[in-house]
Amino acid sequence: MVPDVSAPMQIKNGELIMDADRAVLNAYDASGVEEALVLKEADGGAVIVVSVGPAKAAETLRKALAMGADSAVHITTEGVEGAGEFDSDSYAKILAAYYGEQEYDTLFFGKQSQDTDAGLTGSMVAELLGIPYVSNAVGITREADGRFLVKRQGDSGQEIVDAGTGCLITCSNDMNEPRIPKLKGIMASKKKPLEVLTLSDLGVNAADVQPKTQITAYVEIPARQAGQKFSEGAAEDAGRVAELLEQNDLLS
């Protein structure tokens, strides 16, 4: 669950104010859900979606159920002290406590969240669980023996990685185009199981998952000023800009 980053927002006295208090399914998570559904359609199995968050996180779980997930688990932080300031480390510990007790073929995470773009939680959870992981996946296939072959975007190209089984994979939105739920799916999602768990159900103390990092203020990004715009005809404009670049020592 993330705030809608395309919604209007402003900064007042160091705080971020969103005009609409709307939570949406994180686009990278949506790609993870889509990929899980594709694998399920090919090989069978079940897709379970899990979210940690306040009461309104349930809406995004319903969206994933409407896409076709079989059941949902909402680890609620409603009313938990300090939950509004939880960081990647807090979420990773909570998720590791949950997954540590579950059986799964693989765990899909979004590679980052659209609001913070930190990209830490996935590999943190893998480390805490002691399972192999591959990040920034742009494609996933499954071998006949159940092993996951992951195509990831690395620094120098795309790497095809054999991740085995019982692994954690963080998904890029370049992997697929998540389906838009249809009316039938939306109706069906209302009857699908959505289990609500509290931190104490997981044996997690709020005191043990308090954030290690604090946001002290939101500040404006110094805006780039629109510069000069030329529209006097291709040759003249191109000549003028080339000269300006030369004067600024940029034509190396």
Add this chain to the structure above:
Amino acid sequence: MIFIHLLTIQGGAIKRASLEVLARGRALADALNNNGQEVELHTVVCSPEVADWDEAKWAAELGAYGVDRVWSATDESFKEHNNQALLAAVQTAHAQATDQAAKPSLVAMASTEGVKDILGALSARLGASVVADVSEFGVVAEGDGLHLTAIRPVMASKAQTQVQTTAKHVMVSVRSGSYGILEEARGQEGGTPNHEPIKIELIKIEQGDSKLQTQIREIITAAADIIDLNEAETIVAAGRGVKDETAKALIAELAQCLNAGIGASRALTEAGIYDPSVQIGQTGKVVAPQLYIAVGISGAIQHVAGITNTKVIVAVNKDADAPIFEVANYGIVGDLYEVLPAFIAEIKRLKG
């Protein structure tokens, strides 16, 4: 107090982004040392083969950048990106450098794809506080640890946050282009006058649990002669307006005469017109060249989020209302098929 910096060497060259972090680390260490603290700057070098490892060469090179000590992990695993091997190398070096975590530490790394892959896991392994992908950071001693402050863009680069953490061990990854490198260090030998000749220590990495290993089967790389976008001083980027081979050829020619890297918007990498590895934007590469020439790019917020640290942006677009013009230093409203040939000819003339 120990500052640790990670350097992965593949193909024998040090990445600019890594040197930028090193320069920032040196400046912070000097400031703390002048203030009565004792700070050492260490680099963990991960390189694939002993043949690549010329101790004298690296001692001179890294010494010139002000590194006090090098932990060298040479292992076959580093031929390719391997998250468990990198984690093991940094963990081993960190344990030795900090005397089994007794001394406080700052671990700072360039925010490359390789580092993004390990950052969260490494922080969990070291029990460190971590702030990812910052554009500025500073650190001071506090109590038994360090107090880190940083600035990082959030909300699709519509805002940025000031972040802080106080812990015995803190970690940070840094966006490329956030800091300059020590230019004067280039070409110098035997270290800067302020520094003793550096110590190089070989460490053997303990690979640990083999069940955590993933195995690369294949790497699909783009052509070997392409210029790395994270390193490029100039980037020519193509957007939706680049529709055919003629336009692609113009992009290639412009890039060639500026010795520029070629990037593309998500629309073109998705359409298979350019390789996904050159996608620029929030979900692709975040770049910070001296000069960025956006051709036929409308300037969607996700794209602009990937170029905000650029020094000078030039935009060429038919649509006078395209949002790219709001961030461009110089905008040309016109048809790229007419503008680019004139632009190329003029640049060639000016460069002689």
